[in-house]
Amino acid sequence: MECAVEKEELLRCLYLVQGVVEKRSSLPILSHVLIEGREETVSLGATDLEIGIRQQCKAVVKKSGAVTTDARKLYEIVRELPPERLILRSSGEGWVEVSSGRSRFRMASFDPKEFPAITPTVGTDDKKVAVSVALPGKILGEMIEKTLFASSPDESRQNLSGVYLEAQPTGKLRMVSSDGHRLAIIEREAGIAEVDAWPHAILPRKGLIEARKLLEKDEDSETDLALHGATAVLKKGTTELSMRLIEGDFPDYHQVIPKEKKNFVSFPREEFLSAVRRLLVLTTERARGVKLQIEKQKMTVSVNTPDLGEGTEELEVENNGGDLTIGFNGRYLTEVLNVLDEGLKINLFLKDEVSPGLLQAEEDPDFSYIIMPMRIF
Amino acid sequence: MSSRILRPTPHVPRNMYAMLFDSIHGQDQALATLRQALASNRLAHAYLFIGPTGVGKKTTALALMRALLCRERPQEGCGICSACASVTAGTHPDMAMVAPEVGKRSISIDQVRELQRILSLRPVLGGKKIAVVDDAHLLTPQAQSALLKLVEEPSGDALLMLLTVNAATLSRPLLSRCQQVRFSLLASEVVEAQLLRDYDKDAATAHALALHSRGSLGRAVTLDPELFTEERKYVEEELHKLPSASFSELSRFAEWLVADRVKKSKAQVEAGEERPTGNRLELVLSWYEEVLRCVVLGREGIVRHQENAAVMSQRAAALGVEGALRQLTLVYDTIQALGRNANRQLAVEDLLLQLARE
Numbered sequence A: 001m002e003c004a005v006e007k008e009e010l011l012r013c014l015y016l017v018q019g020v021v022e023k024r025s026s027l028p029i030l031s032h033v034l035i036e037g038r039e040e041t042v043s044l045g046a047t048d049l050e051i052g053i054r055q056q057c058k059a060v061v062k063k064s065g066a067v068t069t070d071a072r073k074l075y076e077i078v079r080e081l082p083p084e085r086l087i088l089r090s091s092g093e094g095w096v097e098v099s100s101g102r103s104r105f106r107m108a109s110f111d112p113k114e115f116p117a118i119t120p121t122v123g124t125d126d127k128k129v130a131v132s133v134a135l136p137g138k139i140l141g142e143m144i145e146k147t148l149f150a151s152s153p154d155e156s157r158q159n160l161s162g163v164y165l166e167a168q169p170t171g172k173l174r175m176v177s178s179d180g181h182r183l184a185i186i187e188r189e190a191g192i193a194e195v196d197a198w199p200h201a202i203l204p205r206k207g208l209i210e211a212r213k214l215l216e217k218d219e220d221s222e223t224d225l226a227l228h229g230a231t232a233v234l235k236k237g238t239t240e241l242s243m244r245l246i247e248g249d250f251p252d253y254h255q256v257i258p259k260e261k262k263n264f265v266s267f268p269r270e271e272f273l274s275a276v277r278r279l280l281v282l283t284t285e286r287a288r289g290v291k292l293q294i295e296k297q298k299m300t301v302s303v304n305t306p307d308l309g310e311g312t313e314e315l316e317v318e319n320n321g322g323d324l325t326i327g328f329n330g331r332y333l334t335e336v337l338n339v340l341d342e343g344l345k346i347n348l349f350l351k352d353e354v355s356p357g358l359l360q361a362e363e364d365p366d367f368s369y370i371i372m373p374m375r376i377f
Numbered sequence B: 001m002s003s004r005i006l007r008p009t010p011h012v013p014r015n016m017y018a019m020l021f022d023s024i025h026g027q028d029q030a031l032a033t034l035r036q037a038l039a040s041n042r043l044a045h046a047y048l049f050i051g052p053t054g055v056g057k058k059t060t061a062l063a064l065m066r067a068l069l070c071r072e073r074p075q076e077g078c079g080i081c082s083a084c085a086s087v088t089a090g091t092h093p094d095m096a097m098v099a100p101e102v103g104k105r106s107i108s109i110d111q112v113r114e115l116q117r118i119l120s121l122r123p124v125l126g127g128k129k130i131a132v133v134d135d136a137h138l139l140t141p142q143a144q145s146a147l148l149k150l151v152e153e154p155s156g157d158a159l160l161m162l163l164t165v166n167a168a169t170l171s172r173p174l175l176s177r178c179q180q181v182r183f184s185l186l187a188s189e190v191v192e193a194q195l196l197r198d199y200d201k202d203a204a205t206a207h208a209l210a211l212h213s214r215g216s217l218g219r220a221v222t223l224d225p226e227l228f229t230e231e232r233k234y235v236e237e238e239l240h241k242l243p244s245a246s247f248s249e250l251s252r253f254a255e256w257l258v259a260d261r262v263k264k265s266k267a268q269v270e271a272g273e274e275r276p277t278g279n280r281l282e283l284v285l286s287w288y289e290e291v292l293r294c295v296v297l298g299r300e301g302i303v304r305h306q307e308n309a310a311v312m313s314q315r316a317a318a319l320g321v322e323g324a325l326r327q328l329t330l331v332y333d334t335i336q337a338l339g340r341n342a343n344r345q346l347a348v349e350d351l352l353l354q355l356a357r358e
Helices: A007-018 A071-080 A137-148 A205-215 A269-280 A330-339 B014-018 B028-039 B057-069 B082-089 B109-119 B141-152 B172-176 B188-198 B203-211 B217-222 B225-240 B247-259 B266-270 B281-301 B306-339 B344-357
Strands: A002-006 A032-038 A041-047 A051-058 A060-063 A065-070 A085-090 A095-100 A103-108 A131-136 A163-167 A172-178 A182-189 A201-203 A222-228 A231-236 A239-244 A264-268 A289-295 A298-305 A309-316 A324-329 A345-349 A357-361 A364-371 B046-050 B095-098 B129-133 B158-164 B179-182
Touching (some): A002 A051, A007 A051, A007 A085, A051 A205, A065 A103, A137 A163, A137 A172, A137 A205, A137 A222, A205 A231, A264 A269, A269 A289, A269 A298, A269 A330, A269 A345, A289 A330, A330 A364, B014 B057, B028 B057, B028 B179, B046 B057, B057 B082, B057 B158, B095 B109, B109 B129, B188 B203, B203 B225, B225 B281, B225 B306, B247 B281, B281 B306, B306 B344
Parallel strands (some): B046 B158, B046 B179, B095 B129, B129 B158
Antiparallel strands (some): A002 A085, A041 A051, A085 A095, A095 A103, A131 A222, A163 A201, A182 A364, A222 A231, A231 A239, A289 A298, A289 A324, A345 A357
């Protein structure tokens, strides 16, 4: 393999794959980046056997082939090199040479054939047909942002540790996540035609965190999300991120969604968020209970922690129902409000003090957040 | 938590773990059980392989893995295709191996949790997920409980293999949920044949190594023949003059015997410089085994220490069956005690004193 590539381009690509490279692995090859030169492009690949990333990099390939080398070290070297064109070349068995101007480095390489497959091949099972959907990266990023936080960090409940993905009969894409105490659902227009062919899939947290990073500073580029049997592959421009799906079924969440949407209070997002944030100061990690007391057009939010003290905040609200007192985990409230946009008007649907509450933004009924109440004395 | 990974035993040649069913010898019963289950597609979901070190437990586990994951020759494994090669390299996405982390003497609950997480992902290539827990006797009680949950409710099509030299430390519920497969010591002819065929040893070395392998191919492969011969000579000399040795000589010999297991620095362990556990005391054990054999079978019974046959038969005559047996038991008990955190130097000095008194 031999190719010439601009420093900035290589640095950018190496940076993108760093996140996936396994840091603590005792399998040395996983700390390496696979550099493949074929025809006109060079692709960089890394995997930790659960998620994999492949990044196309603009380069002039003089000789096709592949090498691997320590991803971190290569990144550090390239970062320090002057902004010039540099040459990557395999030099003899098990070595790769990096040169730029008068600098020359020789780094150890594994046999590229030993490098684990980055984008696992499509399942041999014929039933596992790949399905895919194209949607703006911004939308996909938003969907991940608004669901991932509610997934369960508990290792023993694997099917809740990721985000559930399904196609809706309307052609919309739906993502659902829950940790057993709260549930976030978001739907976005995706124009899915073959809804029946869409399998149910649970995307892993680790992969979604990488995906979110990838989509973070996205303006309007198209992304493509595909499901192949056991893996999901996200393509955005020259980057391809694959992740293994979580085994098992997502619980039937439909029965948790409150049917009755009669009584609700409305308030501006910021006002409520900052009130709850202030109140949470006077709570402890173990007890995050916040009491909501709704009377006429006023809502009193309060906390009371015996060892610390108590706090009250009063808010003017639009009350479209009777008076009610209910308790919630304050952290669950701030977490959802944090991912919602500024300036939204929040509707909180409440039935009674023991039924779950449903939180929606008036401007966006396609996002729902269901939260179990707490008994607060 | 880097538990996914097979921690390659540093001194074991890689090809030992690249074997297919056909090249594993001397474990006919264990292999028959597994291959039959494999052929009729009735593999248990959890196995416990019990047997001494170096007789083929991990080799068999990996061979079974290949047989299940290979795409060229299902049920057998081809050893060449990318799936088989990645099993050998430990990079197959549908496999996971757990062993004590470098420098640790137990398998923690975190490692089992990590295993649980890996097994919760859908299989990518083979349609089956396979996990191996090596040295399962080193699982902490908490780790065993966590593992129990995994054995009871595996997610999807998962196969779990626990490998151990001693099942006594495993909890009853865990034991009862695994199908047990026993691995026996290998006959020295089997070890010798394998050394000749797969490990490029010449006939004389293979013969000598096999004689001293104590039924373990793993040990035969890791023994350094030259160093071993040197150490054996020294032990023989010392044992020869044992009855007339002074205490300071005994003490020095004891020090030498236990020095083999001194704790190495972490860096050395990681660099694979740790000496194989070819316990020097086992040379002493070997000597007394031969003495007993000589008592019972006469000079023909001596196979390992033939150059010392004269000394040995002299000693045999003096001891008689009971005496030889008693001494052998002493050595054996000391080795056992050392495995249970006895004070090494003291235990061995005591042993030598008792042996000298006879």
